[in-house]
Amino acid sequence: MQEAVIQFDRLKPQFTETKKKLSQARHLPGEVYSSADIYALEKEKIFMTHWLSIGRTEEVPNVGDYMTFQVMNESIVISRPAPDQISVFMNQCLHRGVEVASGCGNAQDFSCPYHAWLYNIDGTLISAPGMKTCEVDLKGSALHRLQMRIWRGWIFVNFSDNPVPFEDFIEPYERNLWWFQTDQCKMADKVVIDVACNWKFLVENLIDIYHVGVIHTSTFGGFVKGEKLKFNLEKDGGWHTSYEARPHSKGGKQVFPTLPWATKAPSGIACKAGIYPNLNLSMRADSVRMWHVWPISPSKTRIICYLLFPEAAFSIPNYDEELKKYREFVKQIIAEDAVMVESLQNTAGSKFFKSGPMSPLEEALHHMEKHYIDLMTN
Ligand code: FES
Ligand SMILES: [Fe+2]
Numbered sequence: 001m002q003e004a005v006i007q008f009d010r011l012k013p014q015f016t017e018t019k020k021k022l023s024q025a026r027h028l029p030g031e032v033y034s035s036a037d038i039y040a041l042e043k044e045k046i047f048m049t050h051w052l053s054i055g056r057t058e059e060v061p062n063v064g065d066y067m068t069f070q071v072m073n074e075s076i077v078i079s080r081p082a083p084d085q086i087s088v089f090m091n092q093c094l095h096r097g098v099e100v101a102s103g104c105g106n107a108q109d110f111s112c113p114y115h116a117w118l119y120n121i122d123g124t125l126i127s128a129p130g131m132k133t134c135e136v137d138l139k140g141s142a143l144h145r146l147q148m149r150i151w152r153g154w155i156f157v158n159f160s161d162n163p164v165p166f167e168d169f170i171e172p173y174e175r176n177l178w179w180f181q182t183d184q185c186k187m188a189d190k191v192v193i194d195v196a197c198n199w200k201f202l203v204e205n206l207i208d209i210y211h212v213g214v215i216h217t218s219t220f221g222g223f224v225k226g227e228k229l230k231f232n233l234e235k236d237g238g239w240h241t242s243y244e245a246r247p248h249s250k251g252g253k254q255v256f257p258t259l260p261w262a263t264k265a266p267s268g269i270a271c272k273a274g275i276y277p278n279l280n281l282s283m284r285a286d287s288v289r290m291w292h293v294w295p296i297s298p299s300k301t302r303i304i305c306y307l308l309f310p311e312a313a314f315s316i317p318n319y320d321e322e323l324k325k326y327r328e329f330v331k332q333i334i335a336e337d338a339v340m341v342e343s344l345q346n347t348a349g350s351k352f353f354k355s356g357p358m359s360p361l362e363e364a365l366h367h368m369e370k371h372y373i374d375l376m377t378n
Contacts, residue, residue: 001037001040001041001044003037004035004037004038004040004041005041007031007035007037007038008038008041008376008377011029011031011032014026014028014029014355015028015029015373015377017355018355018366018369018370018373019370019373022358022360022362022363022366023360024357025357025358025366026355026356026357026358027355027356027357027358027365027369028200028355028369028372028373029355030347030348030349030350030353030355031348031349032200032372032376033197033198033200033201033298033344033345033348034198034298034299034345034348034349035298036298038298038376039198039295039297039298041376042295042376043072043295045375045376046277046375046376047071047072047159047277047278047295048072048074048159048160049158049159049160049163050158050163050169050276050277051149051156051157051158051163051164051166051169051170052071052156052157052158052277052278053151053154053155053156053275053279053290053292054069054071054076054078054088054155054156054157055067055069055078055154055155056153056154056155056187056306057086057150057153057154057155058153058186058187059078059104059187060078060079060080060086061080062080062106063080063081063082063083064079064080064106064107064108064121065079065080065104065105065106066078066079066080066101066104066105066106066107066121067079067103067104068091068099068101068102068103068104071159071294072294072295074090074159075090075091075092075099076088076089076090076091076146076157077089077090077091077100077101077110077123077143078155079121079122079123080121081120081121081122085122086148086150086155087121087122087123087145087148088145088146088148088155088157089122089123089142089143089144089145089146090143090144090145090146091143092143092144093112093114093117093143094117094125094138094141094143095112095114095115095117095128096114096115098112098113098114100112100113100117100119100143107121108121109121109126115129115130116129117129119142119143122142123142123143123144123145124140124141124142124143125138125141125142125143146158146159147160147161147163147166149166149170151166151170151174152180152181152182152183153182153183153185154182154290156170169236172234172236172238173234173238173240173273173275176232176240176273177240177271177273177281178261179242179259179261179262179265179269179271179283179288180271180273180281180283180288181259181261181288181310182288182290182308184260184261184310185288185308185309185310186308186309186310186311186314187306187307187308188307188308188309188313188314188323189306189307189323189327190304190305190306190307191303191304191305191307191327191330191331191334192302192303192304192305193302193303193305193331193334193338194296194300194301194302194303195300195301195302195303195334195337195338195341195342196299196300196338196342196345197299197300197301197338197341197342197344197345198295198298198299198301198345198348199278199293199294199295199301200372201301201341201344201345201348202293202301202303202337202341203274203277203278203280203293203368204365204368204369205337205340205341206274206280206291206293207239207272207274207280207364207365207368208361208362208365209229209243209361210359210361210362211340215336215337215339215340216333216336218332218336219248219329219332219333219336220245220246220248220252220329220333222252229241229243229361231363231364231367233363233364233367236276236371237274237276237277237367237368237371237372237375238273238274238275238276239273239274239364239367239368240271240272240273240274241271241272241273241364242269242270242271242272243270243272244266244268244269244270245268245269245270245284246268246284247284247285247286247287248284248287248326248329248330248333249325249326249329250325250329254267254285254286255286255316255322255325255326256286256287256309256313256316256322256326257286257310257312257313257316258285258286259283259285259286259287259288259310260310260312262283262285265285267285268285269283269284269285270282270283270284271283274364274368276368276371278292278293278294279291279292279293280293286309286313287307287308287309287313287326288308288309289305289306289307289308289330290305290306290308291303291304291305291306292304292305292306299345303334305330305334307323307326307327307330
């Protein structure tokens with residue numbers, strides 16, 4: 001960790017360049033995308049302190065349902081102990097630390113596979129066989145619980161014991177995102193793709209309107225009018241905006257019914273938002289998506305894109321076929337981006353690499369890169 005702090009000190013002159021006004025600013029230096037020490041510091045300063053969406057309540061619909069997940073090697077369990085309750089706790093046995101649950105499913109309890117300590121579905125310890133003579137008091141013990149909140153169908157957790165109040169964190173999005181009515185949607189599919197680049201390259205790519213007309217000509221690039229786009233910037237590194245763009249389909253044709261809350265909006269509306277550090281929210285007239293960007297290593301990132309629709313979409317004629325086409329369309333967009341962000345990763349560690357100036361279309365990237373510097377240097 002100390003290494004990363006020293007590295008940040010050395011990078012100060014380059015951070016000064018990033019923090020200049022947009023017309024004079026340069027992007028972040030390559031080291032922040034390639035250094036393992038900086039990656040470790042990001043875990044502590046960003047992912048272990050921020051509210052993170054880890055999935056949807058509908059993924060654990062019934063009592064006893066559970067799923068496991070990893071955030072930067074921290075293994076967690078999400079479970080539903082009662083109809084109106086969701087628990088999130090560390091997947092770490094109180095004996096030696098073995099993961100007590102794996103994959104997903106429905107269970108009454110979790111038996112640790114190593115020495116069979118038994119836990120309730122909410123993580124409370126039920127029994128510890130062979131421990132009768134142990135004088136350590138285990139009564140009332142439970143797997144370490146994380147603070148969690150539900151927002152518009154999403155399960156947010158925070159690894160910190162003393163996080164920013166969730167209500168303060170979500171307030172700008174709660175107030176502004178009229179179009180992100182995901183509590184009125186169901187998940188149609190979840191696209192999971194690993195990309196060989198640092199997580200920040202992908203988060204930045206998802207708000208980079210500058211490249212859309214260049215690399216997405218065979219998907220949606222021709223249907224986005226982004227030149228006059230104005231970003232609303234939030235002080236926590238987030239942003240939201242709307243602009244003109246056609247639905248995500250070949251030829252931009254609308255396939256699914258118009259979202260009930262968007263019937264009065266222009267048919268070519270697109271809305272997007274970013275919640276720092278790793279969420280990208282998106283709406284077209286007929287569909288909603290939430291992109292989650294998860295760091296796996298300094299140079300590997302997992303994208304999980306949730307495809308959501310309100311009820312009416314699920315009963316259109318040829319639904320399965322249309323969903324397949326939509327899924328392939330989204331995958332194609334990611335494939336087009338992956339080539340670029342993997343190339344960025346290839347050069348980020350080069351001693352010859354010097355980050356270049358920003359375009360006026362990179363306003364939201366600038367905002368986020370400055371926020372990153374503040375988070376990492378304070
Ligand atoms: S590690 Fe779980 S019971 Fe020993
Ligand atoms: Fe893209």
